[in-house]
Amino acid sequence: MPYYRHHxxxxxxxxxxxxxxxxNQHSQEMRDYAKERIKTLGLAGKGGVRVNNAGCMDRCxxxxxxVIYPEGTWYTYVDKEDIxxxxxQHLQRGLSVERLKMKE
Amino acid sequence: MPYYRHHxxxxxxxxxxxxxxxxNQHSQEMRDYAKERIKTLGLAGKGGVRVNNAGCMDRCxxxxxxVIYPEGTWYTYVDKEDIxxxxxQHLQRGLSVERLKMKE
Numbered sequence: 001m002p003y004y005r006h007h008x009x010x011x012x013x014x015x016x017x018x019x020x021x022x023x024n025q026h027s028q029e030m031r032d033y034a035k036e037r038i039k040t041l042g043l044a045g046k047g048g049v050r051v052n053n054a055g056c057m058d059r060c061x062x063x064x065x066x067v068i069y070p071e072g073t074w075y076t077y078v079d080k081e082d083i084x085x086x087x088x089q090h091l092q093r094g095l096s097v098e099r100l101k102m103k104e
Numbered sequence: 105m106p107y108y109r110h111h112x113x114x115x116x117x118x119x120x121x122x123x124x125x126x127x128n129q130h131s132q133e134m135r136d137y138a139k140e141r142i143k144t145l146g147l148a149g150k151g152g153v154r155v156n157n158a159g160c161m162d163r164c165x166x167x168x169x170x171v172i173y174p175e176g177t178w179y180t181y182v183d184k185e186d187i188x189x190x191x192x193q194h195l196q197r198g199l200s201v202e203r204l205k206m207k208e
Contacts (some may be wrong), residue, residue: 002176003208009113009158009194048163053159053187056111069173104107 004050006091007069013056022064034083049091074102108154110195111173115197126168138187153195164175
């Protein structure tokens, strides 16, 4: 059994050279929102869901990005409604949110 | 196929309250070393290996910690020799380094 059933990483990197980056698209705010929602829903912790900040995952132009392991599903998102949908569909029900999945 | 064959996250979190944390055990230096070695060995990039900083993964007392996905293998380490062994055994040969694996 994996230590975390779902381990979620949000890129919160801020590039200093003016190029596209996730931090410019309120990724920290969305990560904080996700972490709080997951805690409120009782999903957080060992055997459950862990939400982490991460550095640049090198997909900035497609961002803001998050990845969920061990399944390796990459999502982009715009607002809290998108985050809610990922939480409800993917993290609670185990289904992918096709409209938010990133292309390989 | 996963976007990254191995996605490696190093906890580089620094706790402000004096409790055990990975940053106090030179995790940033070891992460930087791993990233450089992986680049030098030609392993980095899409379809290959990605090394990232991560926030607190909540296993600080067992730290310093790193996790490799999608396989979900958690390691602790002491020095560059340990990092080299993880790179050579796990990331290049696909084998686990049993002596560095964390207990579930």
